[in-house]
Amino acid sequence: MKKVIFFVALILVFTEAVFSVDFPVIKGWKKAGRVKEYDPSNLWEYIDGAADLFLSYGFRYLRTCDIQSEKLIVTVNIYDMGSKLNAFGVYKTEAPETDKIISGITGVVLAPYQCLLLKDRFYIKIDAYEGKISESSGEKLLKAVYLSLQGDAGLPREFNILPLKNRIKGSENYVKKSFSGISYLNNVISAKYKEKKKVYKVFYVIPDNSNIKKLEEKLSSGWQVKTKKLLKFYFREIPYQGTVGIVKYKNGYMGLTGFNKTRDVIRRLSGICN
Numbered sequence: 644m645k646k647v648i649f650f651v652a653l654i655l656v657f658t659e660a661v662f663s664v665d666f667p668v669i670k671g672w673k674k675a676g677r678v679k680e681y682d683p684s685n686l687w688e689y690i691d692g693a694a695d696l697f698l699s700y701g702f703r704y705l706r707t708c709d710i711q712s713e714k715l716i717v718t719v720n721i722y723d724m725g726s727k728l729n730a731f732g733v734y735k736t737e738a739p740e741t742d743k744i745i746s747g748i749t750g751v752v753l754a755p756y757q758c759l760l761l762k763d764r765f766y767i768k769i770d771a772y773e774g775k776i777s778e779s780s781g782e783k784l785l786k787a788v789y790l791s792l793q794g795d796a797g798l799p800r801e802f803n804i805l806p807l808k809n810r811i812k813g814s815e816n817y818v819k820k821s822f823s824g825i826s827y828l829n830n831v832i833s834a835k836y837k838e839k840k841k842v843y844k845v846f847y848v849i850p851d852n853s854n855i856k857k858l859e860e861k862l863s864s865g866w867q868v869k870t871k872k873l874l875k876f877y878f879r880e881i882p883y884q885g886t887v888g889i890v891k892y893k894n895g896y897m898g899l900t901g902f903n904k905t906r907d908v909i910r911r912l913s914g915i916c917n
Contacts, residue, residue, distance in 0.1 A: 666708050666721070667791035671783075675716050675772075676709035696736065697722060700819050701729040712784075715774035719788065722766040728799040728832075732817035734761040737768075745782050748789045749796050752781030760785050763794020801832050804847050804893070806915055811835040811842070822846060823881055823900060827861045829854045843901030845915065850895040858896065862889065869909065874916065876909055892916050 666678045679689075682704045687694040689705065697705075703723045709716055724730040738751050738759050750760040755775035760767040767788055769776075776784070789796070802815055814835035822831035833846035848858060866877040866889075877889045881900065888908035889898040897916055902908050 666706050667788070669710055669719070669787050669791045671787055672710040672712045674708060675711040678706055678708045681705040681707075697724070697733060700733050701725040709772055715776070715780065716772040717776065717784065718770045718772050720768040720770070721792070722768070724764055724766055726799075727764050727794070728801055728817055729819075730761060730764050730766045731799050731815075732819055733766045734759065735816045745785060747796060748785055750785040750789070752776065752778050752785065754778050754781060758785055760788055762789055762792050762796050765792055765794065767792075799832075801847075801849060802834070805832065805834050805845055806836075809836040809838050811837055822848075823884060823887065825881070825887075827854075827857050828898075829858075841901070843899060843911075845911075846898045846900070847892070848889075848896040848898070855895065869905065871909055871913065872917070874913065876912065878905055878908065888912055890916055 665680070666674075681689050683698055683702055686697060686702065686705060689707070690697075694702075701724055703725045705720060705722050707718060707720045709718050711717075722730070722733070724733060734749070739753075748760065748762075750758065752758050754777055756771045758767075758769040758776060758781045760769070769781075769784060769788070798815060799817070801817075805815075811834070816833050818829075818831045818833070820826075820829050822828040822833070828848065830849045830851060831846050832849060833844055835842055835844050848854065862877045866879050869876045869878065874890050879887055881887050884900045885903045886905055886908055887898060887900045888905070889896050890912050891897075892915075897912060899908050899912055899915075902911075
């Protein structure tokens, strides 16, 4: 019997040691509970209906643990989304548009109960468990968590294909499915631009075999077509967004929304793609 108890205890110690290695050491904070881990098969046990969003963006695993500093205890949820782009997409879905860059860190303090953070392939949600998070303590916590994780905080490399001129800083986004409410516009990066007083959006459909094939079928059957300088432009109207234009660019499709006149869309897309 003693051997059995010793063996079980040894397994528990080994498991805790593995989790300790996998969960980062956050400077100024100590663990206040056991590390728990979830994968795609059981994420719903932890966040129920919200799991669908994370799974749609390629979720790999979640490690969560309570940590403590003085009287404040928070739960740190570290989602590994598999890629920098996937993590960026989830963060942009959940963070308010008023998020800010804190000393080079993409994150937001939603005082008094939550903080959100993005770093490389990790999306981090921090929830107050005991006590309240202030703006000051939240920013310090975000910096500490940021420094404990590998990777960098720059934009995913996919955004390099979008033009820099006139881009509104911080307006970048990544939508996995149904961009602008169009079911076959999937795997799309975008950013807002301002030209004088006019604000519009440029987007790019990142190619993969399934989404490009379906998109091309829809473009050829339900969109208006105009050709200029060997470029074939596709157009359709979207309620409250005006004319949407799309043109083949490299292996994917570049698009633009925010204008009512076809000629304005053609002029700007031509400038981007030539």
